[in-house]
Amino acid sequence: MVEEVYEEIYSLVRQIPEGMVSTYKRVAEALGDPIAARGVAEALSINPRPIDVPCHRVVHEDLRIGGFRFGVEEKKSLLGKEGVSAENGAVRAEIFDDFKSGMVLKRMQAQQMEMSGNVDLSDGDFDLIGGFDVSYRDRFAKGALCVMNRRLEVIELRTGYALSSMPYIPTYLGFRELPLFEKLSEGLEGVLYFIDGNGIMHPRLCGSACMMGLSADSPAIGIAKSRLLGTVEGEAVFYEDRQIGWKRGNTFISPGNRVTLQTSLDLAEGLLGHGAGPLRMAHRLARINRQP
DNA sequence: GCGACAG
DNA sequence: ATCTTGTCGC
Numbered sequence: 001m002v003e004e005v006y007e008e009i010y011s012l013v014r015q016i017p018e019g020m021v022s023t024y025k026r027v028a029e030a031l032g033d034p035i036a037a038r039g040v041a042e043a044l045s046i047n048p049r050p051i052d053v054p055c056h057r058v059v060h061e062d063l064r065i066g067g068f069r070f071g072v073e074e075k076k077s078l079l080g081k082e083g084v085s086a087e088n089g090a091v092r093a094e095i096f097d098d099f100k101s102g103m104v105l106k107r108m109q110a111q112q113m114e115m116s117g118n119v120d121l122s123d124g125d126f127d128l129i130g131g132f133d134v135s136y137r138d139r140f141a142k143g144a145l146c147v148m149n150r151r152l153e154v155i156e157l158r159t160g161y162a163l164s165s166m167p168y169i170p171t172y173l174g175f176r177e178l179p180l181f182e183k184l185s186e187g188l189e190g191v192l193y194f195i196d197g198n199g200i201m202h203p204r205l206c207g208s209a210c211m212m213g214l215s216a217d218s219p220a221i222g223i224a225k226s227r228l229l230g231t232v233e234g235e236a237v238f239y240e241d242r243q244i245g246w247k248r249g250n251t252f253i254s255p256g257n258r259v260t261l262q263t264s265l266d267l268a269e270g271l272l273g274h275g276a277g278p279l280r281m282a283h284r285l286a287r288i289n290r291q292p
Numbered sequence: 293g294c295g296a297c298a299g
Numbered sequence: 300a301t302c303t304t305g306t307c308g309c
Contacts (some may be wrong), residue, residue, distance in 0.1 A: 024305055038297085045304050060305070067304030075304080134299080136300055168300070173299055197298050207298070224298050241305045252298085 001111070002175045004104045005031070005166035008138075009043040012099050016057040018082045020096040027060045032105030037061075039167035045069055046138050057082075063090040068248075076255075100162040108175055119200060119210050120285050124219045124258030126192035128155060129267070131278025132184065132212070133196050134177050135286040139164045144285035146278040147191060151279060158184045159285055161292045171228060173197050174208030177282030180210045192219040194258070194271065194279045199256035199264070201245040213257025220256030221264045223279060227252050248272065 012030050016022050028036035031077045044055040045067070056078040060066045065086050068075035076086045084093040127150070141164045147156040160183050166176050174197070185191070198207035199222030207228065212222030227247070230239035235251065237245040245254030246265050254267040255261060269279045 028305090034306085035297085041304045043304095047304095055304075058304075062306090065304090069304070072304085110298080134300085136299085138301095167299055170297055170299085177298080222298080226296080226298060254295055 001104060001107060003165040004102065006043055008102055008104050009040055009129070009167075010047070010049070010053045012101060013044065013053050013055055013058060016053075016054060016096045016101055019084065019093065021057045021059050021063075021079070021084060022092055022096045022099075023059055023061045023063075024066070024194050026095070026097055027058060027099075028101075029068075029099040030099035032103040032107070034099075035171060037171045039169040042065070042167040046069075048291070057096075059091050065089070065091055105169070105172065108172060109204060112174075112202075112204040112211075113141060114153075114209060115214055115276070116200070116204055116206040118205070118214055119256075120258045120261060121200075121255055122258070123263050126190050126219050128188075128191045129194065129271075129278055130185070130188070130191045131194045131280070131282040132177075132181055132280040133279065133286045134180055135290055136164060137290050140290065141167050141180060142290050143177070143182075144282040145184040146281035146285065147188065147277050148281075152274055152277050154281065157281075157285060160184050161196055162255045166257070171203055174211035177208055178211055178215060182215055185216045187220075188216070191216070192221070192267070193256070194268075194277075195220055195256060196224070196279060196283070197224050197251065198222040198228050199245065199254035201230060201239075201254035203254060205229075205244070207254070207256065209254070209256025219258040221259055221268055222252075222254045222256050223268060224252045224254075231267045269286060
């Protein structure tokens with residue numbers, strides 16, 4: 001499913017006929033969620049088949065011409081050859097919107113909702129803590145996992161490479177990073193994972209920390225710089241009369257799996273007091289040597 | 293026009 | 300997160 005995203009974006013754009021245009025948002029809607037408009041643009045910016053996939057036919061929602069890897073003048077020229085003019089900042093063309101689509105993001109949403117039902121918000125056992133992070137260059141991803149004991153002494157460092165299967169799309173981050181997490185966490189037991197991202201503080205109560213905690217069948221806590229769901233009341237974050245996480249300074253904390261709200265706060269505070277321990281280490285490790 | 297926007 | 304092909308709301 002995840003691995004279909006880039007290809008589905010390209011397959012949708014390929015359907016736009018010569019002489020017509022579509023918009024980033026409409027392609028995103030055909031993918032299954034308009035929030036992906038920017039992700040569509042990101043995918044097109046690394047379009048591997050520029051002739052076959054006519055990404056010059058995709059423009060802004062208000063018909064401004066938008067960006068182009070080979071320069072906006074080239075985009076304008078390609079459209080001109082197809083009879084589409086671009087005057088005072090807007091293209092003049094019929095908008096194609098009759099996409100045939102597999103709605104991959106809709107299916108991914110359904111999977112998140114199903115997984116959210118499996119999240120366990122009671123305390124589970126662990127004797128190690130891990131921090132996981134990923135860095136990117138184009139489609140190229142490097143993941144890092146740092147495992148420490150309770151005294152924050154490093155026990156093990158693991159890194160790995162992968163080709164990312166989808167662009168970054170808000171609220172679907174877990175799908176993008178799960179493959180590397182599964183690869184790096186293989187064979188580990190008794191680890192509580194800190195994840196760069198949210199846990200249940202997510203529109204479908206299934207952020208990346210939930211997906212990874214469920215995948216490893218382990219405790220996991222989400223640490224994020226912003227909030228995807230809920231309202232802040234003092235130091236707590238609520239959604240529909242239920243607490244879903246915490247705000248401590250400029251950091252949002254939410255359980256991912258097998259931890260209570262209280263434990264996720266206590267452990268995260270301990271960690272943030274130590275410069276974020278394994279998460280900082282994983283972050284550093286993921287960023288260096290991004291080429292294998 | 294500027295900030296949001298998990299990363 | 301990267302190094303810039305978005306959209307919306309204020």
